[in-house]
Amino acid sequence: MRSVFSSLFLLLALLYLPSEGQAQQRPASAAPAPADQLKPRKLTRKERKELARRAELDAAGRQRQLTERDREMSEAFFVDGVKYVLLEDYNKALERLLKAYALNPTNAAISYKIAETNLLSGNLKDATNFAQAAVRLDPKNAYYYLLLAQAYASQKQYDQATKVYAQLIQDVPDSGYYLFNLADLYLAQGKLDDALATLERAEKQFGPLDEVSFKKQQIYLKQNNLDKALKEGEVLIAANPDEIRYVLAQAEMYAANNRLPDAVRVAEQALRTDPENPQARMILADVYRQQGNTTESEKQIKRAFESPGLDIDDKVRVLVDYIKQLPNPKIEQTALDLAAITVRVHPKEAKAYSVAGDIQTLTNRKEQARNTYLQAIRLDNSRYQIWQQVVLIDAELNQTDSLLRHSEKALELFPNQAPLWFYNGVGYILAKQPAKGVKALEYGRKLATDNPELLAQFDTQLGDAYHELKEYSKSDAAYEAALTFDANNAQALNNYSYFLSMRGEKLDRAKEMSGKLVKQFPDNDTYLDTYAWVLYKQKDYAGARQYLEKALLTSKDATVIEHYGDVLYQLGDKDKAYAEWQRAKQIGGASSLIDRKIKDRKLYE
Template sequence: MNKNSFRIYTILLALFIGFAATDTAFAQRKKKKKSKKKKETPVVSIEEPSKKDLRKAEELFIYAVNEYLLEEYDQALELLLKCNDLNPKDDGIKYQTALAYSKIENYQRSLQFSKRALELDPENKYYYKLVAQNYEVLNLLKDALMVLEKQIEETGDDEEAYFQIAMLYLQMGAPRNAIEYFDIGEEKYGINDVIVRQKQRIYIRLGDLEAALKEGQKLINAYPDELTFKYSQVRLLLGNNRTDEALEMLEPILKNNPNEGEGHFLMANIYRNQGESENYYEELKKAFGCSDQLTDESFNILAGYLQFSYNEKKRFEAEELINIAMGAHPNDDRLMALNADFLISQKKYDLARTYYLKSLEKNANNFKLWKQVISIDWELQQVDSVDKHADMAIEYFPNQALLYLYSGSAKLQKKDYDEAEVIFTQGLQLVVDPSMKIDFNSQLGDTYYQMDDYAKAFTKYDEVLKVDPLNIYVLNNYAYYLSLRKENLEKAEEMSYQTIVAEPENDTYLDTYGWVLFVKGDYKKAEEYLKKAADISQASTVIEHYGDVLIKLGKTEEALEQWEKAKKLGGEVSDQLDQKINQKKYIE
């Protein structure tokens, strides 16, 4: 049972039967209890509440219902229990208390109060329903069944009660009994598609396909213009290999409704099962060109094509189907995203990003798409876009640490060091994955160094290396920054050496190691590594460093050649490069 189905009734109780507003109303309730039936109910004799208590209970009850509607159930219960003390014979108060207990999942207490409400008013069907609901949650299914049967006996026919009884029988493993009660409800209240579908599931589970099909046909007969029921019947036939009957039923539907996408998808399935690939594809084109809403099944078909995008024929068909679908559904955000996925497979990153962003304009609450957009930004080395899109995504997903890592990294590259430090620090508080914590601390170390806070920078690097001692990114940066400051050069050399052991052909790591040796004054050995770095690099800093070591070794012409090359390459070079060239000497 839907636990929220009593909310409206609760409000009515507060206004009409929650408590006795006047002596007359209360007297009427007392008078009602004089029937023989009521006298047989064993209740504890309780002293009648005073008028003052009744008024106080009424006042507290209104506040309690307000708290309940605000979903402040603990506060509501506190007030309701006081109401029970002041007016212990009020069934409405008992019922509202039971509802509040059920909201905090204290079903034993809810059962206690709902049963008491029912004792006080055995003609209120909502009290029966709540008692039955509590029994069901407590897995006392037979008790729930007895209560609902008693409800029908006492309060008359109730469609919902018949449905609940049937569902209880299902839970008890008695499907035939369930069908019996579904049939009773259907006979009394007419055909209901929910009940018919439930009966179909039962019959299929029992292996009685004919009965399931008969139920489906009842829906079709009752609602001859509702295509959904006909499609369901076709699916049932197809799912049980009765293709000829499915085809016989589907053909007139499509003849009369040629623009029904669902019908064409079903026809495509029939052709696929028959191995008619060309007809299958033609039906898909018709289906995707129809304007009715695309289903999960249709998206699965397109996604299936994307898995074979390496096949030229499949790639062409995928592109054609997506374009057809886009023409019929130009504002479908899922379709835009899927089109972007296809473009990614074709390495059309810029256009793919355009469609991801269009999809996000329709539905921004898609974390996967934001990641895709930012990944493309990064792949295209568009740092401003990374920064912009990461910050936009954080507005929708403020608890996703990855977005802070992207945002902070972009700000670091843009030399917005203060902002980078703030965003990295915020993101670090959200990190759960230890490997991501390493990434954050690494980037924070770089940020602090650029902010001239060297102690914090080196502390962050040490934190990383304590957890991941072979993190070559941190080993390289840490070593390089130590060499720039001429601090702890032995440690710098040791760390840098580990990077070239890990990646002996990496020009950045070779350059760092050579530069550490240069700062230590070991020019001959530095030349070996700086030359190797310069031979494979086009980075101006690396070339300049090689020139620096050559001048130290007295190779002036070769040094000038490297410095000129570094100047021509542009990029990051030292402020002293022109001075070095003009004066033909190394300048610190």
């Protein structure tokens, strides 16, 4: 079976000089339009006047003989016009070409070039008119028909374009191969039956053709005629057993229509021709998955991923499908394995590391994910989302040095990204440099004015930072701003109430906020400790003891234990208070007063 490849292109001659005989050729008469296409309409006076003027010019052009000088000038204007077309200066091109046309209106090549220039510059109506003129003047030139069809198609006048192709095939000798273009035009309009009939005409003229069979198969699929589509596919495979694309297309068709045994049969046929074909293995992986054969499915997809022939973008698409299903213990290891294969097979592709990092993040392999993201950045540092993932993981791991280093590097590239300033500010707070933290947070806050949720996060951190700087009014204002957006902001509620209790200020407000948290999270030892300390400051020692003892059921924090010792001291149980202070010191992390408390067996505040 032979293959025919046809294409539609326009004539872009650098120089087209019609012969003298052509220059004097009289225009052919236009064929009358069928009666059912005529739409009588009364012409306006202006339209009648314009038609009369054009008729006069046309008659004058037919009657007079071109002088040698006129012919030379017309050719010169034409050559100059073509030059400007190539330079894409369409205004100058049209100016020259219209001068050539005025001197020689019966030259088809001039009308064609004017039509082409108008088409390129977007003047579709003029392009159509001059292309029609070119066809009338030279009805045997296929390129003129093609340009006219293109002008109609550009205006979405597909029926007119179709008629032009039909006329071209009928009137121009040896133009049957334009049947393929006509079929494509029908397909573009969704006229599947007409497209099919046109392809069958092409088969009758040229014999069996692979491309025709392939297009017919696609049409049958759109018509939901699966049997004919599959039959056409089997014919293609029988005629081209070594043409792997036909075999793969057939296997995919079987798989998509739940003909799974046939899909396996045809995919394995492809592998006999190309044992490592990744597309065939992907088809098999999908079929085995549908059949519930997980082991064989994973085996096939991993072999497909091992092939450099499977494009990195195809692999990323598959991995993204896995990402959408995570976290899921059933597919977690397969996703990790495929990500590792992708990185190994495509070691210079940043996107391979990026998607692998996403999978590692979702499977709670944070440090590994950060290293993978950093590898992606080494290959391509232009992806803001990857930088954001890196600093987020730094913050989650509480690795202050890394957080500061990575956020500073990211800000060099993306200085207008508010989240990076947020993480940078958090880094400085964690590094006990609250002044630098405030500077970063205040700058980033100005960039986040269109994101209320992010603003609330900035305000929460600013509350912490200003407290460290002992700028309590600013700290309180920042927390209040955060709670205005989200009254349930746990970090703001806890820290604000705790700092108020430490200062002994607004204790009723502190009790309201911390009590709200304890009600929502009755087993959270941090919130229980905060509420207990507010009660302590209000001299409700019994209440404080109750909540601290509940917190100590789960907490081993030295601060909580020290607080418990302070409460016991206030309740008169000094020996037990002393024992709790010793325990807090042994654990580490108690207040700076712990040594004096133990030495003097006395409460200091």
